[in-house]
Amino acid sequence: MLTKDAVAKIAHLSRLRLSGEEAEHYAAEISAILTWIEQLAAVDTQGVPQMVSVADLRLPWRKDEVTDGTQPEAVLQNAPAADHGCFLVPKVME
Numbered sequence: 479m480l481t482k483d484a485v486a487k488i489a490h491l492s493r494l495r496l497s498g499e500e501a502e503h504y505a506a507e508i509s510a511i512l513t514w515i516e517q518l519a520a521v522d523t524q525g526v527p528q529m530v531s532v533a534d535l536r537l538p539w540r541k542d543e544v545t546d547g548t549q550p551e552a553v554l555q556n557a558p559a560a561d562h563g564c565f566l567v568p569k570v571m572e
Contacts, residue, residue: 480509
């Protein structure tokens with residue numbers, strides 16, 4: 479079982495502020511999830527074929543050939559802002 483203190487430490491590392499009541503609540507929730515994961519890990523899957531999806535769909539392969547692959551005008555039409563052929567993005571760090 480995950481303790482309230484462990485949840486508080488994880489919250490601190492994640493820069494989240496939790497009350498004591500919230501830490502207890504999340505400790506119980508995360509413990510239940512971890513218990514469920516342990517149950518899944520205990521299932522014997524030996525001999526079961528791997529699958530990515532329940533539907534057995536296969537995508538067609540394309541030839542592996544070198545192309546310029548660039549259409550800057552078409553790509554930059556989707557950009558909210560562009561300058562000199564580059565995307566302009568908001569500054570996120572000082």
